[in-house]
Amino acid sequence: MSIDLLTVRNVVAGYGRIRVLDDVSLDLRQGELLAVLGANGAGKTTLLRCISRMMDVASGDILLEGRSLKGVAAPELVRLGLCHCPEGRRLFPDLPVRVNLELGGFIHTADANAAMMAKVHALFPKLAERAGQRAGTLSGGEQQMVAIGRALMGRPKVLILDEPSVGIAHGLKVQIFEAVRKIADEGISVLIVEQDAEALIELADRLYVMEQGRIVAEGPPRMIRDNGSLKAAYLGM
């Protein structure tokens, strides 16, 4: 029996009078790799912004381990076990890789960070080689590894990844997705939003497909893979 770690319940949200999310519900289970797919403008990033409290919901609720996140400040989320790795990586370009990672573990002790850093290095051996290098000098794929590593340093129960494959060479993309799979296998629940559906379909445990602010399909990868019209209509495959 799996436990719901994160529940999004009938969420409606938007900017001003424009409604971006229209009655969106989803649930993320323990140790699961859950992918939300959809074209540009489907509302994927807005959904993540609502979950990580960068934006308020108009109605509906978001629960982390059964606790409503209403009124919780964004920085508090890390303590509750939710780390967000935003789109576009957003590293501290002038600081070394090691320091970028350490800042992700800001609320934890130095010992805990050293242990977690070893895990991150095991996941992304490149980051161990580049520990002293300024983050801004890394390639796009390596920067994405730092961004994911930094989020992991917060020791999340739920890791949220917003389009980690944007602007990254294909080979590195595969490496990153494989690492994400490993993270989920170690018991951290991952909610990943992507446009590159093809790569994820093979790796995810479950998929949601979004279109114009609504969830239009939900199920195991097999369901989407076998549904030609769904693929054509929403994922451009």
Next chain:
Amino acid sequence: MRFFNRTDSVVSLAALALLAAVPLLTSDNYVLGILITAICYAIWAGSWDLLSGLTGRENFGHSLFIGAGAYAAAYLNTAYGIDLGWGIVVAPLVSGTLGALIGLPTLRLQGPYFALATLVASAIAHTLCLLLWRVTGGEEGLSGILPMAGSQSDYYYLVLTIGFVSIAAMKLFALSDAGLVLRAIGSDEAICRAAAIDVDAYKITTFAFSAAFAGLGGALFAGYQLTAAPDLLSSGLSITIVVMAYVGGMGTIYGPAVAALFLALIVEYLRGFGEYRLLVYGLILLVVVRLTRHGFVDPFWRWLKGRLA
């Protein structure tokens, strides 16, 4: 904690020794006076850099804290006869508190609004200072402060000691983990929040420290002039300090401090140019800003160290 490296320490102590030797070489009070002023500017520019250089949040009202410190010390002395030594202790507390109070609402502002808010805050303080002339002395300021030291050179040593310790303390703060967090905040505030860093608390505390050191410098300056004048609250002074910090290289603390020291001396010794003085000064600034992206002090020092090594 990352400490100073050896070359840095040796050279800064040598510079301190050189400055300490000046009263032995000359008994000219004029020279010592210029140096006292220059050291005050160094404290002001260094303290400006503490918040604005590290986080990139430019404070265009630093004079408010300088003036507040100067007036606090002057008022205690002229109204209650409290020794200037106590004024120098109280001034940073007054300015630091003001910094926290002003930082509380303004440091949450995004974009250029923090700069505008600080500029306006200092303009309000300047106007209030003129309006409340019964307390502040208006245009005349508060004069008649009783000197603290028996001679100009004694006071010079006091200012030099406090100035050196202040700048060293600020540099250590910038090199500490807190300094690192401030740089990270300057780079991307949202990401710092996402890592559960209390961004506002860091900025406000640092602003209070920055203001406190400015107030300390203000009190020292008032103690030298024996007057607290409304000029110390003017936006002209704030902008001079911003320029000094830019020329010195933002975010290095010692860069702005050293640049301020030199520029304050240059302004004084350009008096030979008569009314062309500020024109020449302006040209020097233009050339420095045009030729160097990170000011001249830090790149020059790195280059020199590279040569020595």
